[in-house]
């Protein structure tokens with residue numbers, strides 16, 4: 001059995017960044033920017049008022065001073081003239097600052113009488129002017145690679161960038177295997193259960209910005225598995241679930257090998273997740289064979305599939321980000337496999353759940369972190385600091 005770190009290194013060797021495509025901005029949220037995007041103008045493109053009030057010359061501003069209004073500057077409609085000594089214009093938020101003006105006095109600070117204003121006694125020192133290029137300059141860029149958040153999309157729009165180059169979404173097929181499985185909503189017989197982790201992985205992949213597809217459940221026969229593998233000829237990654245262990249009906253490894261899969265590894269010193277396998281299929285796609293136990297598949301999704309998808313998206317090769325936090329209660333020694341334990345982080349303290357069987361999805365749903373225990377980690381006392389990842 002290889003270590004988790006060795007398995008990740010194998011996976012990163014298989015997962016190459018995908019090609020790119022150009023998409024309109026409204027479809028770019030959550031995608032990964034593949035080429036730097038540069039502003040096509042200054043923002044604001046002119047010195048602009050930050051408030052509703054009066055555009056004035058700073059040197060004319062004194063409590064009690066009377067200024068004559070010679071026009072108006074509104075957003076989208078600048079005042080074309082020039083302000084001279086003793087003059088001002090009405091101005092609104094976002095409007096271009098007229099020539100000659102270098103300050104806004106807000107309307108709350110003046111008394112208006114016809115076309116004259118009198119400056120009040122309680123002025124603040126703020127000029128309320130946003131200089132040309134105050135937000136960003138023409139040519140300023142957002143550096144790739146970057147997963148585009150809503151705030152990035154707003155910035156790109158302001159930069160007058162209508163479309164961006166992004167990494168293609170990885171196409172991922174999810175294949176559940178087993179005679180015992182039916183789809184949610186179907187009527188199982190007495191010996192059957194509902195396929196679950198396939199749906200959890202589908203949601204995880206959607207969140208990551210991949211393009212997942214659920215294949216029909218394959219039965220525990222070589223023929224059914226072969227047919228299902230063929231349905232995944234066009235994908236970047238095939239995730240199989242179950243049939244990975246040593247039982248008589250665990251046929252995934254054999255069928256994959258028969259179909260020409262070049263295996264990178266099988267079995268890792270990890271709990272849950274021991275029978276994980278990976279390799280390259282004849283089609284060129286990557287395959288990751290996940291263990292069937294629901295929690296094992298989901299934990300392997302977090303620890304292996306998520307970094308693989310990030311690598312395919314061009315976001316680099318790094319494991320799930322870790323942090324540390326102290327234990328709220330003691331825990332017993334770990335066994336020989338690196339253990340990813342379901343736990344709850346509350347008020348900065350970690351409570352590791354007692355029940356860690358890899359069939360317990362309810363315990364996974366109650367957890368908000370996984371605590372990582374190295375092989376043979378000794379018993380740990382309250383307050384000891386543990387490595388954790390968010391789930």
Ligand SMILES: Nc1nc2c(c(=O)[nH]1)N[C@H]1C(S)=C(S)[C@@H](COP(=O)(O)OP(=O)(O)OC[C@H]3O[C@@H](n4cnc5c(N)ncnc54)[C@H](O)[C@@H]3O)O[C@H]1N2
Pocket residue numbers: 176177178180181193194195196197198241242243244245246247250272273274275290291292293294296358
């Ligand atoms: N003699 C041994 N037995 C087992 C070993 C071992 O080393 N020696 N390893 C155990 C470990 S650890 C794991 S993990 C499991 C993994 O086995 P498989 O990957 O072959 O998975 P299955 O046997 O097909 O299924 C296990 C379990 O999970 C349920 N399952 C499968 N797919 C789904 C799905 N899509 N949704 C929900 N539940 C699913 C399945 O019904 C089984 O209950 O092997 C141990 N055995």
Ligand code: MOO
Pocket residue numbers: 270271272273274275291293296358
């Ligand atoms: O390695 Mo298995 O995934 O413990 O249940």
